[in-house]
Amino acid sequence: MAVEIQRFPLGRRGRAxxxxxQSFVAVYPTSxxxxxxxxxxxxxxxxxxxxxxxMAVLGLATGSTPQEIYEELVRLHEEDGLxxxxxITFNLDEYWPMEPxxxxxxxxxxxESLFGRVDIxxxxxxxxxxxxxRERLAAFCLEYEDKIRAVGGIDLQILGVGRTGHIGFNxxxxxxxxxTRLITLDKVTRLTAxxxxxxxxxxxxxxxxxxxxxxxxxxxVVLLAFGEQKAHIVAQAIEGEVSNxxxxxxxxxxxxxxxxxxxxxxxxxxQLKTPWLLGPIAExxxxxxxxxxxxxxxxxxxxxxxxILKLVEEDYNEHGLQELLSARGAAYNVNIExxxxxxxxxxxxxxxxxxxxRFVPGKGVATENGPDVYPKRVLVFSPHxxxxxxSMGGTLIRLCQQGHEVHVAYQTSGNIAVFDDEAVRHVxxxxxxxxxxxxxxxxxxxxxxxxxxxxVGEKQPGQVDSPALQKVKTLIRRSxxxxxxxxxxxxxxxxHFLDMPxxxxxxxxxxxxxxxxxxxxxxxxxQVRPHQVYAAGDLSDPHGTHRVCLSAxxxxxxxxxxxxxxxxxxxxxxxxxxxxxxxHEIHMAVPLSPDEVxxxxxxxxxxxxxxxxxxxxxxWDQREFWKRAEDRNRETAELYDRLGLPEYQAIEAFVQWxxxxx
Numbered sequence: 001m002a003v004e005i006q007r008f009p010l011g012r013r014g015r016a017x018x019x020x021x022q023s024f025v026a027v028y029p030t031s032x033x034x035x036x037x038x039x040x041x042x043x044x045x046x047x048x049x050x051x052x053x054x055m056a057v058l059g060l061a062t063g064s065t066p067q068e069i070y071e072e073l074v075r076l077h078e079e080d081g082l083x084x085x086x087x088i089t090f091n092l093d094e095y096w097p098m099e100p101x102x103x104x105x106x107x108x109x110x111x112e113s114l115f116g117r118v119d120i121x122x123x124x125x126x127x128x129x130x131x132x133x134r135e136r137l138a139a140f141c142l143e144y145e146d147k148i149r150a151v152g153g154i155d156l157q158i159l160g161v162g163r164t165g166h167i168g169f170n171x172x173x174x175x176x177x178x179x180t181r182l183i184t185l186d187k188v189t190r191l192t193a194x195x196x197x198x199x200x201x202x203x204x205x206x207x208x209x210x211x212x213x214x215x216x217x218x219x220x221v222v223l224l225a226f227g228e229q230k231a232h233i234v235a236q237a238i239e240g241e242v243s244n245x246x247x248x249x250x251x252x253x254x255x256x257x258x259x260x261x262x263x264x265x266x267x268x269x270x271q272l273k274t275p276w277l278l279g280p281i282a283e284x285x286x287x288x289x290x291x292x293x294x295x296x297x298x299x300x301x302x303x304x305x306x307x308i309l310k311l312v313e314e315d316y317n318e319h320g321l322q323e324l325l326s327a328r329g330a331a332y333n334v335n336i337e338x339x340x341x342x343x344x345x346x347x348x349x350x351x352x353x354x355x356x357x358r359f360v361p362g363k364g365v366a367t368e369n370g371p372d373v374y375p376k377r378v379l380v381f382s383p384h385x386x387x388x389x390x391s392m393g394g395t396l397i398r399l400c401q402q403g404h405e406v407h408v409a410y411q412t413s414g415n416i417a418v419f420d421d422e423a424v425r426h427v428x429x430x431x432x433x434x435x436x437x438x439x440x441x442x443x444x445x446x447x448x449x450x451x452x453x454x455x456v457g458e459k460q461p462g463q464v465d466s467p468a469l470q471k472v473k474t475l476i477r478r479s480x481x482x483x484x485x486x487x488x489x490x491x492x493x494x495x496h497f498l499d500m501p502x503x504x505x506x507x508x509x510x511x512x513x514x515x516x517x518x519x520x521x522x523x524x525x526x527q528v529r530p531h532q533v534y535a536a537g538d539l540s541d542p543h544g545t546h547r548v549c550l551s552a553x554x555x556x557x558x559x560x561x562x563x564x565x566x567x568x569x570x571x572x573x574x575x576x577x578x579x580x581x582x583x584h585e586i587h588m589a590v591p592l593s594p595d596e597v598x599x600x601x602x603x604x605x606x607x608x609x610x611x612x613x614x615x616x617x618x619x620w621d622q623r624e625f626w627k628r629a630e631d632r633n634r635e636t637a638e639l640y641d642r643l644g645l646p647e648y649q650a651i652e653a654f655v656q657w658x659x660x661x662x
Contacts, residue, residue, distance in 0.1 A: 004029060005037075008271050008284075010238060010252060010259060023257040025238060027266045031226040031547070034260045035068035038158070038222055042069070043076050045156055050086045055124075057088045057148075059157030059215070060114075061168075062106045064544045065224050066158055070113040071512055077118045084120035088151050090144075091127040092159070092168040093209040096137070096182060098130030103464060104196050105130065128180070128208035137208070141180040145214065157218035161225050164188050165233050165246030169209035172245045178211030198416075202461040212247050221257040223248060225265040227547065228538065228579050234261065235268035274299060276320050288327040290341075295584040296324055297338040298643065307644030308339045342645060345589045350395050350654075351376045351404045351532060373568055375403045376531035379524070383536050383549035383576070384414040385481035386607040389488060390629045392534060392574045393600035394592040395652050400489025407494040407528050408485050409521075411549045412503035415473035416465075418609045420456045423472045427452045464505075474499070476609050484606035496524060502548060513548055513555075521556035529565040533557070537573020537655060546576055558659065572654040577625045580632045580653055583639055587656040591648035592633065601626050 010023035028034035042058065049056040060066070076082040091106060100107035107127050115125055126147060132140055148154060159167045164186050170178060171186045184206050185193075194200040215221065225234050237248035238259060244250075251257040266272050275281045276296060286292060300319055301308045313331045316324060328334050354374045378399050382388035388396055388408055399406050427449055434445045451468040459465075465473065478497055485495050498520045502511045525533075535553045536546045550573075560566055572588065575581055592600065604626040605611060612624065623631070633650035641647040 006266075006272070010257060023251070023254055025259045025261065025266070025269070025271070027261050027263060027272070029263065031262045032068055032551070034224060034226070034262060035066075036072050038224065038260055039069045039072035039076065041222070042073065042156060042158075043080075043082050046082065046084065046087055049155075050083065055086050055088050055151065057090070057151050057153065057155045059154040059210070059218055060089050060091050060110065061158050061160050062091065062093075062109045062113075063160050065160040065226060067113060067512075069158065069224075073114060074117045082118075084118045087120055088124040089115075089120070089126060090148055090154060090210070092215075093207055094128040094130045095204040096128075096130045096132075096206045096208050098204060100131065104193075130208065134182075137182050141182070141208070144180045144210075148214065154218035155220065157215055157221045159215070159221060159223040159248075161223055161230060161233060161237060161248045162189055163192055163229070163233055165237055165248045167212070167215060167223065167247050167251075169207040170212050170215075170247040172247070174212050174247050175244050176216070176250050177213040179214055180208070180210050182206055183209055195416075197461065198463075199461075212244075212250055216250060216254055219256065221251060221254055222260055223251060223257070224260045226262045228264045228267060230265040231268040234259065234265050235270075239270060276323065280323055282323075288324055291584070293324060293328055293334065294338050294341060295582075296321055297334060298342075298582075298584050301643055302639075305642065307642070308335050308342075309644050311335050339644065342583070342586075342640070342643060345586050346591060346640075346645065346651075347588060348398070348591060349402065350588060350590050351378060351399050351402055373531050375405060377528055378404050378406045378532045378534070379528050379530040380406065380408045381411055381521075381533065381535040381549065381553055382408060382481075383411050383546045384417070385410045385412075385477040386414070386484065386604065386610055386625065387536055387546075387576055389484045389600065389603040389606070390577050390625050391536065392652050392654075393488065393603045393629070394596045394633070394650070395534075395574075395590045395654075396490070397488045397596065397599055397603070398590065404532075405494070406490050407496060407530070408481075408490050409496040409498055409524055410478075410481055411498050411500050411521075411552070412545060413474040413497070413499050414477040415470050418473040418476055420459065420469070422609050423469055423476065424453055424456055426476055427472060470504075477607075480607045480609060484603045487606055488603050498524070500549070500552065502552075503545065510544070510548065513552055517552050518556050518559070521552050522559055525556060525560055526563075529569075531568050531570070533569060533571045534654070535571065535573055535657075536576050537657065538575035538579060554657075561659065571657040573657050574652070574654055577628050580636055581655055583636075583643065585655055586653045588654040589636070589640065590652045590654070591637065591646075592650040592652065594649045597630060597633070597650050601630065604629065 006027040007024050010025050028037065046056045073082070077084065091110060094106045095104065098105050102108065110127060126144070128144065129140060161167060164172050166172070166186070166189065169183050169185065169189070171183060171189065174183070185204070190200055190203045190205070193203045197203045233246070233248070236246050237251065240246060240249055242249045242252050251259070270277055271284070275284050275286055278284065281288065281292070297308060297311070300315060300321060301311060303319065304311070304315055306315070311331055313325065316322060316331055324334065325331060352372050352374055380388050380392070380396060396406065431445050431449045434440050435442070451466070452472055455466045455469055482492070482495060486492060500517045500520060502513050502517050505511060535550060537550060538546055557571065610625060630650070633652055636651040636653055637648040640651060
């Protein structure tokens with residue numbers, strides 16, 4: 001099946017840059033499709049060079065963004081015979097100081113992700129050396145540059161982009177002509193890496209990195225970015241001024257660069273967000289369909305701070321939307337159409353009302369044996385043990401109160417997000433409890449205590465937890481999830497802990513999604529046979545777990561689409577703690593009263609190990625999870641109010657998913 005790709009020139013606001021430039025932005029429907037395309041390009045280059053008896057020189061990056069590329073390259077090696085014997089690689093960077101076998105080492109990452117799984121000659125692998133003494137670093141950096149020049153330069157350089165706009169570790173202020181060097185890491189970069197090191201305080205303060213000038217000398221450069229959390233910096237890099245404050249912006253001047261994005265990372269680009277500002281949208285291959293019209297009208301209303309029904313022809317004409325009125329008719333009619341579409345999203349009955357079918361976006365009024373079944377069986381997938389109450393706690397409580405059979409499935413244990421002292425506190429309680437009630441011998445109780453406390457006392461920075469400590473942390477998060485779900489009204493027998501295998505590594509870096517993960521979800525779907533499924537549909541989770549969990553849900557769902565019970569099932573995506581759906585995207589808006597907001601907050605508070613300060617709160621928002629959720633829900637309600645809709649205390653928002661083929 002052909003993959004639909006949006007492609008436009010790389011440059012300010014989607015307009016071509018310098019004459020003769022072959023630089024583009026390519027937006028793929030999914031990160032998997034984007035990664036597969038880049039992997040194929042790399043494979044084609046390797047094979048073409050091999051046919052000419054030449055070496056292919058690749059510049060490589062680390063982190064979660066290129067992980068799928070490396071998985072695809074390994075697959076091509078194993079299944080299609082792709083050889084790496086003619087490949088020379090240069091990695092962008094490495095922390096300093098850093099031992100090559102350390103958990104967070106980029107040497108280890110590359111060996112586990114690619115080099116140790118293909119037939120590349122180790123002598124052809126080059127990664128900055130994090131073990132060198134400071135006095136040797138300057139000479140090493142010069143040697144690194146010399147080695148790149150000696151093989152004729154880099155043919156294809158792969159990049160990710162950091163939240164500061166850095167490529168490699170070229171932090172804000174890095175000049176265009178900078179070369180391989182030691183650099184001090186920005187605080188935002190260190191916060192982003194904190195989860196890998198089990199705390200910001202363990203992150204090295206410096207790193208070795210290729211310079212911007214070194215990167216720009218590659219004959220072709222491909223930068224990948226996925227997820228909503230990258231959207232703002234991607235827009236700055238592509239549409240902003242070329243500046244050393246955003247190192248990625250220098251790619252605008254490269255003759256053969258490409259930004260490879262998924263729709264979430266491309267969401268702030270003018271070409272996609274507000275294409276009418278670039279001129280007639282027909283010239284951009286777009287039309288004034290219902291979705292584009294809705295986006296434009298909401299944009300106009302927010303820009304002018306007017307309710308939708310008060311917009312007039314002059315407002316459209318003066319803000320570049322004359323073409324919309326020409327295509328869709330008078331402002332009054334357009335306003336009514338968009339207003340009604342937003343009005344129809346609001347419902348206090350997310351599972352439908354008895355004897356009164358609910359309007360379903362894209363389907364009209366629910367049909368017999370369809371979404372109007374009442375009461376429903378509802379299955380809520382929660383990536384971590386608290387995402388359900390943080391992201392849709394009010395709706396979860398409402399579904400239970402309205403008599404639906406609600407199941408909650410916690411996809412991962414969430415055990416890495418518990419502080420060590422929290423685990424020790426629980427062990428202390430258990431040992432005292434066992435002593436008080438004489439449940440075990442003193443020797444057995446002491447063995448449990450020693451297994452955890454001794455390890456914690458000797459634990460090194462960034463060290464993976466012992467199996468015993470992982471188990472304790474799993475039980476802590478499980479007990480909290482039980483408490484929150486029960487408080488919300490979910491029956492204990494309907495609480496499911498899946499502990500998906502991809503997550504259980506004891507560290508932030510996870511295994512690839514495997515058949516065992518998909519099977520767990522497929523089996524549960526078959527067991528419950530729900531009428532409604534709720535899942536985390538966002539890609540903003542900074543650690544990637546939401547993205548993997550979403551892929552597992554959609555893959556399991558697609559496998560079961562031919563089952564007869566699926567005809568009466570609908571899937572709703574909520575977003576996690578980091579971001580909300582845009583008003584133009586929302587298909588269902590569930591309003592919450594002040595009392596319901598307070599009850600949701602109490603449910604979130606049941607997750608005590610994440611309260612006050614979570615271990616991995618995310619690098620760009622230090623608010624507690626409950627506060628983020630309340631602010632977000634209140635802001636959605638305020639937005640609806642400003643657009644002219646009824647005023648509510650808070651709103652939880654959902655988008656309906658109709659399958660990958662929809």
